[in-house]
Amino acid sequence: MIWAVVIVAVLVVAAIGIGALAVVLARRVVMPRPPKLTAIRDIDLESETITLDADRKTLHAGTFGLWAGDNGYALVGDIVRHDTSDDSITRKLLEVDGTGLSEATEGRWTGHVLRSPAVLHRNDREVLIPVDGGTAPAWLIEPDGTPTTTWAIHIHGVRTTRITALRTVPAADQLGMTSLVVSFRGDTEGPEVRNGASGLGTTEWPDVDAAIAYALEHGAERVFLFAWSMGASIALLLTERSPHREAIGGLVLVAPSTDWRTVIRYGAHKAHLPAFLAAAAAGALAGRLSSRIVGLVSPIDLDGRRPGLDPRLPPAGAGPGHPLRRRYRDPRGPQPKVRGRQSSPGHPR
Structure with missing residues (x-):
């Protein structure tokens, strides 16, 4: 009897310890962190x-x-x-x-070497995009020459700001596109969220959808989404959920993070943590109670309608009419490459 009590006590302590570590790992995924100096x-x-x-x-x-x-x-x-x-x-x-x-x-x-839109020597100005709960500032950057009806929306990643998305503006500029470099809730420029927590795209995409609406209201007929890291999740959710998705002409995804379970497993591996702890951390983000402990406003559904261009989960409007281009950073960077390559088998390159 005593041994049974001891075993149960050990198991309870172990479960509490695993749960605590899972919460810590989950917080590292979604919470702001001070930069390494x-x-x-x-x-x-x-x-x-x-x-x-x-x-x-x-x-x-x-x-x-x-x-x-x-x-x-x-x-x-x-x-x-x-x-x-x-x-x-x-x-x-x-x-x-x-x-x-x-x-x-x-x-x-x-590695983001453009410190402001001014260094691009283009006609730029700041605009405010109305979003739920406030406004999200964006840089509107116009190419030389005749105003264009094709716009590029540049979407930054997790724990960064819109300045990091400036690097894709020159490519859009060369194609004659007007660029809109956007912010969204929780990125220190858009509306504040509890604890500054990221929704990994699930809570941010409506703010970028508002930027698409702004573009369409100001002369755009087609928009292309240039998305970095977590911005790729936002871009893919937009092809699925946006009421303006028919205006999306294509996607350019740079170091895309779309399968967050794989991203979490990769981070755990880099930290020499066991795979089961990564699974527990993903569960903490998705659970109703555990997500509150992590610091989220609501759970993040990592499995329901995971953003992607996988034929098994075809997003509305994201067929061959939405050409996809992907770019990958140095493999020593923070995002695993393999799942990005698996995200769109058979999709036009």
């Missing part, structure tokens, strides 16, 4: 160089941005030298904007 060791304006801590990101070749708060930005270029003796890296300083960088000791390293 890179230490700035020296800025030499005379030699136009910046020296940083060397890590996997700062050692990567290419051009990057470095934000120091809200009022300091540097455009960083090629590697000048890598000093292994003190684990530092010196790179070319291409551009400095704002005053916040001069005294900064750390900054946010990013």
